[in-house]
Amino acid sequence: MTAGSDSPAVRIDRYVGQYAERAKGMVASEIRALFAVAARPEIVSLAGGTPYVAALPLDAVGSMVGELVAGQGTQALQYCTAQGDAGLRERICEVMSLEGVQDHPDDVVVTVGSQQALDLLARIFVDPGDVVLAEAPSYVGALGAFSAYQADVVHVPMDDEGLIPEALEQAIAAVAASGRRAKFLYTVPNFHNPAGVTLALSRRHRILDICQRAELLVVEDNPYGLLGFDGDPMRALRADDPEGVVYLGTFSKTFAAGVRVGWAVAPPAIRDKLILAAESAVLCHSSFAQLTVREYLSTQPWREQIKDFRELYRARRDATLDALARLMPPGCGWTEPAGGFYVWLRLPDGVDAKAMLPRAISARVAYVPGTGFYADGSGGQFARLCYAFPDPERIREGIRRLAAVVEGEIELRHDFASGVPSV
Amino acid sequence: MRDELVKLGIDTAVLDADSALLAKLGDYLPSAIFPAIHGSCGEDGSIREVLGLLRIPYVGSIPSACRAAFDKPTAKSLMAAAGVATPTSATLPRETFHDLGASAVVDLIVARLGLPLYVKPSRGGSSLGAGAVRSAADLSAALLSCFAYGEIALIEQFVRGTEVAVGVLDLGDGPHALPAVEIVPGEHGYDYSARYTAGQTEFYVPARLSASAAREVADAALTAHSVLGLRDLSRTDLILDEEGTAYFLEANVSPGMTETSTFPLALEASGHHFGEACLKLIEIAVARGA
Numbered sequence: 067m068t069a070g071s072d073s074p075a076v077r078i079d080r081y082v083g084q085y086a087e088r089a090k091g092m093v094a095s096e097i098r099a100l101f102a103v104a105a106r107p108e109i110v111s112l113a114g115g116t117p118y119v120a121a122l123p124l125d126a127v128g129s130m131v132g133e134l135v136a137g138q139g140t141q142a143l144q145y146c147t148a149q150g151d152a153g154l155r156e157r158i159c160e161v162m163s164l165e166g167v168q169d170h171p172d173d174v175v176v177t178v179g180s181q182q183a184l185d186l187l188a189r190i191f192v193d194p195g196d197v198v199l200a201e202a203p204s205y206v207g208a209l210g211a212f213s214a215y216q217a218d219v220v221h222v223p224m225d226d227e228g229l230i231p232e233a234l235e236q237a238i239a240a241v242a243a244s245g246r247r248a249k250f251l252y253t254v255p256n257f258h259n260p261a262g263v264t265l266a267l268s269r270r271h272r273i274l275d276i277c278q279r280a281e282l283l284v285v286e287d288n289p290y291g292l293l294g295f296d297g298d299p300m301r302a303l304r305a306d307d308p309e310g311v312v313y314l315g316t317f318s319k320t321f322a323a324g325v326r327v328g329w330a331v332a333p334p335a336i337r338d339k340l341i342l343a344a345e346s347a348v349l350c351h352s353s354f355a356q357l358t359v360r361e362y363l364s365t366q367p368w369r370e371q372i373k374d375f376r377e378l379y380r381a382r383r384d385a386t387l388d389a390l391a392r393l394m395p396p397g398c399g400w401t402e403p404a405g406g407f408y409v410w411l412r413l414p415d416g417v418d419a420k421a422m423l424p425r426a427i428s429a430r431v432a433y434v435p436g437t438g439f440y441a442d443g444s445g446g447q448f449a450r451l452c453y454a455f456p457d458p459e460r461i462r463e464g465i466r467r468l469a470a471v472v473e474g475e476i477e478l479r480h481d482f483a484s485g486v487p488s489v
Numbered sequence: 490m491r492d493e494l495v496k497l498g499i500d501t502a503v504l505d506a507d508s509a510l511l512a513k514l515g516d517y518l519p520s521a522i523f524p525a526i527h528g529s530c531g532e533d534g535s536i537r538e539v540l541g542l543l544r545i546p547y548v549g550s551i552p553s554a555c556r557a558a559f560d561k562p563t564a565k566s567l568m569a570a571a572g573v574a575t576p577t578s579a580t581l582p583r584e585t586f587h588d589l590g591a592s593a594v595v596d597l598i599v600a601r602l603g604l605p606l607y608v609k610p611s612r613g614g615s616s617l618g619a620g621a622v623r624s625a626a627d628l629s630a631a632l633l634s635c636f637a638y639g640e641i642a643l644i645e646q647f648v649r650g651t652e653v654a655v656g657v658l659d660l661g662d663g664p665h666a667l668p669a670v671e672i673v674p675g676e677h678g679y680d681y682s683a684r685y686t687a688g689q690t691e692f693y694v695p696a697r698l699s700a701s702a703a704r705e706v707a708d709a710a711l712t713a714h715s716v717l718g719l720r721d722l723s724r725t726d727l728i729l730d731e732e733g734t735a736y737f738l739e740a741n742v743s744p745g746m747t748e749t750s751t752f753p754l755a756l757e758a759s760g761h762h763f764g765e766a767c768l769k770l771i772e773i774a775v776a777r778g779a
Contacts (some may be wrong), residue, residue: 074693075673075691075692075693076691076692076693076694076754078692078748078749078754080688092685093682093686093689094681094682104505106505106509107507108508186558420636421633421634422619422637423635423637424617424637424638477554477587478583478633478636479585479593479633481586481587482586482632482633483591484630
């Protein structure tokens with residue numbers, strides 16, 4: 067029947083044959099479309115890792131920004147260096163000292179959130195096919211940054227105390243046995259995204275020892291380290307091994323995600339390459355954003371604000387755990403975070419969080435399916451719940467809706483139990 | 490569409506169907522609405538029902554026609570009664586699998602309809618929850634995916650052939666079929682990604698059909714427009730099998746208007762200016778009134 071006109075194909079994208087291999091995965095997806103719906107106000111979104119910036123003293127910050135432009139506008143509205151504003155880097159060192167890191171401002175590179183630091187690290191370390199070790203599960207943004215440079219991410223199992231040292235040793239050995247060498251270990255030691263667990267103190271030296279012996283660089287991503295609900299901040303890995311650890315920080319969770327200011331602290335040789343890579347990527351970062359953060363840290367009670375954030379998020383964590391315990395059907399399990407934003411929910415056997423998401427959106431609750439946190443697309447039995455943004459009442463309502471969705475999914479799976487591949 | 494209308498000097502705003510819609514409509518007091526939302530409220534007639542209550546003129550089909558078109562089994566029945574072929578199918582709600590035992594019902598479907606099959610929610614679009622089934626073992630999984638998007642599954646015999654989308658446009662002089670757009674998806678079929686990622690699917694406009702086949706699909710689209718009571722514009726999706734029979738798959742009251750959609754391609758191929766055609770439809774709606 068295709069014997070008539072021989073019209074040429076319409077090329078909606080005239081460059082379709084010219085994209086790089088690494089752009090192959092950049093396609094429209096149902097999940098992204100569903101998340102667009104999840105932003106609607108009637109939906110309780112436990113999906114995005116959205117900080118509750120309404121808790122900031124917005125009037126004071128607004129005045130501060132006005133004064134910044136009025137008083138220092140010629141600097142705030144001008145180019146700066148690729149390494150970042152020197153005054154901000156000094157302040158960053160003050161912040162890191164709360165976690166035992168004693169670095170000089172010269173070791174700091176300011177980045178556009180810590181996400182850009184991940185991109186720059188992948189840019190300078192990863193050739194196509196290189197191995198990067200990362201926890202299982204791992205932060206979706208890091209997986210995206212690494213996959214953009216065609217890294218082969220090898221996941222290392224965790225338990226309730228974080229990364230398992232023996233599993234790390236095995237993974238390093240397995241990669242070596244395959245004739246390859248991992249370029250670095252990517253880890254979120256505190257209040258992990260998405261798993262909610264924290265690397266136990268007793269394991270930290272062991273992990274560093276293993277990596278030192280294997281000459282494996284550690285990339286320590288620590289966005290939530292100051293948002294612990296109990297006691298003082300955990301000591302950073304970099305505090306104990308400045309030559310072997312690149313530390314990534316951000317003000318997205320402790321101040322404002324919208325300013326997009328993060329940083330990397332690295333051994334000198336790596337730092338120099340990060341600066342050059344940043345220069346080629348963006349020339350320099352926003353002076354305005356950097357000076358806004360610098361002024362915030364210089365003139366506002368930021369330590370007290372972090373305490374306020376901790377209490378706010380603690381109440382939301384408590385509401386989440388309480389609602390999960392009361393409402394979720396048998397067969398579910400979840401982590402109990404001691405800080406940060408996330409609970410990692412395990413669904414009953416056979417229930418697939420990704421397949422269930424459309425039903426959840428219809429029921430007006432959203433989460434992130436676990437598959438996004440594994441480079442190989444596994445993790446279907448898990449879901450990440452973020453409690454940072456909705457208030458406790460909304461959290462309880464969201465989990466009530468989610469529990470009903472899970473119960474419906476269990477029944478559906480039960481109906482089709484035979485002949486359905488387990489997920 | 491908004492960009493094209495603005496270029497033509499039309500004061501245009503894009504509104505979502507959310508809790509702020511009614512207040513915004515009260516603020517804007519639009520001369521007319523061009524419904525462009527996909528999925529349930531955009532295509533099942535509900536938004537148009539609301540626009541009718543508000544006495545705001547709108548482009549496109551009235552609610553009852555939307556309901557008939559949006560419910561695929563209903564549309565298939567009406568088209569079959571009008572003499573247009575449509576794939577043999579079964580329409581089954583989730584409860585049937587629960588009450589009668591999924592395994593037995595799945596076996597019965599495969600025994601009666603054979604393989605391959607195509608499973609989709611009875612109401613929906615953009616290929617969400619839809620997929621081909623090539624083996625009996627895959628049918629349960631396909632039904633599970635389908636039931637994530639709706640409570641009723643339409644299970645059709647899979648018809649191999651040339652997939653075409655045929656737009657129908659009525660600019661006041663009666664409905665005319667636009668040139669058929671032939672859809673040649675990549676290896677994963679015409680799924681969500683293939684629909685909305687530029688370059689993943691090849692389109693041929695006009696479709697590479699013989700003159701008689703082109704007439705057949707055009708007639709089928711015009712029949713759908715007429716039988717379902719559609720107005721102003723519609724798009725009918727068909728498969729032309731190797732024998733030359735055009736099978737009706739579904740009709741859309743709110744054809745996609747994005748950069749990757751077939752309706753704008755067909756409009757341009759037929760010599761219409763996309764923006765001017767949209768503006769004409771709006772003028773018709775305004776003249777028609779609420």
